[in-house]
Amino acid sequence: MMSFRSGVRSTLALAASSLAIQAVAAPPPVTRDAAFVDTFREIVETDSSITTGSCTAVADKVEARLRKAGYTDAEITRFAVPDHPKEGGIVAVLKGSSTTARPILLLGHIDVVTAKREDWVRDPYTLIEEGGYFYGRGTSDMKSLDAIWIDTMVRLKGEKPGAKRTVKMALTCGEETSGSFNGADWLSTNKRDLIDAEFALNEGGGGLTDGKGLSEGGKLTVLELQVGEKAYQDFTLTATNPGGHSSQPVPENAIVSLARALEKVHAYRFPLQFNDTTRAYFARAGAMRQDETGKAMVALSANPNDAAAEAVVNKDKMLHSLLRTTCVPTMVAAGHALNALPQRATANVNCRMFPGNSPEQTRDALAAAIGDPGVSVELAVRDKPLAKSPSLDPKITGPIEKLAARYFPGVPVLPSMATGASDAVYTGGAGIPTYGVPGVWGNPDGDGVHGLNERIEVQSLLTGRAYLYDLVKAYSY
Structure with missing residues (x-):
């Protein structure tokens, strides 16, 4: 429910508008990787809304990409329950070389809010690139981050030497619909060891422009790290x-x-x-x-x-x-x-x-x-887990801020608490501190999240991919 939705957009925009943000160094070059964009396209164009789509179909395609990268049966776990066969998810585990460092978890939901074609300017389940943006349901919330996590797991599989810390990825269903089968809840309750991690990276953070995308002449004004939610x-x-x-x-x-x-x-x-x-x-x-x-x-x-x-x-x-x-x-x-x-x-x-x-x-x-x-x-619903706010741990915040200074020079990083909710309530409740990471950014108007004509700036997606890959490597190598 939350991509760039920590609830701080309006104040961050006003705050940052009063700053004269000066670039102190040129950020690293960001390239457009065809395989990554194809991954993004494939999962956006697979309808995974609870009414007309299937998360299981998305998980099928994710599994195919992981297997092509060399992941084995022992490294991939599929899960679903009999009464919700279309709401399945997938967990991938890339084992690290260290016997002491605890894993990190890359968490994402693959379900989306239902979109009706007759209400949209463009087909919501066709990825359309136009005017510097990708349009389609889930482009911002949150298949952009899902695609980055998938791409990260594929790239890490080919790294030599491999990571010291085990890296896990859990892509789940049910976050967008209260009362449905929630994969993050199910994993936290039934497969806690499978997703065990020292901490998790999730949606909820991000960046904010001054009102226009960078491709439109705008500028990035602030980055946020989500630390806790209601x-x-x-x-x-x-x-x-x-x-x-x-x-x-x-x-x-x-x-x-x-x-x-x-x-x-x-x-x-x-x-x-x-x-x-x-x-x-x-x-x-x-x-x-x-x-x-x-x-x-x-x-x-x-x-x-x-x-x-x-x-x-x-x-x-x-x-x-x-x-x-x-x-x-x-x-x-x-x-x-x-x-x-x-x-x-x-x-x-x-x-x-x-x-x-x-x-x-x-x-x-x-x-x-x-x-x-x-x-x-x-x-109305009993026994829901309570949100647990993780700490502002320098081991977590340090790499985020250091890399932000490289990729987004001069842009401040602020901690934030979400007024909304995400699957962090389940992983955090299970004892895995969960943080919403920056990397991709959005505009103050919300970019159509949960509404019509959802979009993400192309430059945001590509830069977020580069930043977050380096962030996961900083934690795991």
Whole structure:
């Protein structure tokens, strides 16, 4: 669900616009590799949406490419469950020479959000290159990174000498659809040893332009390293009444009771919270800005009790969300007939919980805010893992920053926390610290992710390939 979607785009754009970014050295040359682009094309053009496509078909094609590169049966694991045969995934393991260094894991989801041809300007399942961009469903979220991971595994297989550290790749299904078979969850629960790693690299990081792609004369303004994310949790609010004939209304009405409850949910503000990542982000991103909000961000990072600074920061919806758990009504259903009093009214409230908060704590806070025992608040899905924020470990951040200085000279690297969610919730919950890496970049408009005419800049894809290959080598050699 997150490619370049850590939720910091607008502030990073404003912050970076106030900087005079000067290149201190020419970045390494980046070439266009035909085999890599062909890999990208093949997986984009294989529909892997849950409604009309098949992740298993993508995994088939990935397996074929790995086997062509020399991977054996012992190095490839396919997985699926009988009731979800089209939602299978693949794990590849390239064993390193070291007996002490723990593996690293390259994580990616291969499913995409459904796209309807009649709504798009171009066929969403045909990779089209136009105006310096690749268009197609999944080009940004996240088959660009999938293709880079596949290409990395193929290239590493041919490296002599080989890596010291074992490198693993897990491409899974189910990230884009809550409640479906989720391969990252299944692997973390059932095949933990197969994907065991000291840390994992995942989607969620990236870069941001000033509003135009580099091929359009724009510039890259900031890079982000995602370190942690909120946890996704839905709650079901339910109000019930005996019902009756609509010609004889009564004071108790399930729809009205639910409406009052939703008004209170809408008005409720969870308390402010910081962790190491968000405090560092507010301090550093705030210092980059030359406006009232930037000054308030810095002040708040130093003193979370600064009510005046919080009031300024809360005017920005993204910054407001970074500071707390948020809950919002997203769906309602009520009544059973046009001429009858409602017997039941329900609503879905979608919450994004700040790391460290449990679903039960959040449920209790909602129930207290509603203050009506006639409206129940229940977890829509139970036993979901909680997001665990990894540390800002110099062993992880050091190579990222060092290579960023080579490939993106003068561009700052900031830690960020995602307001959305990814499969890192499963791997992180299983004890594998998971980071969203920079490398590829996008534009502040979102490049059509989850929407129409999704795209990625060609230069972004090719540079991301080069940067991330060097990053994996820096960790594994």
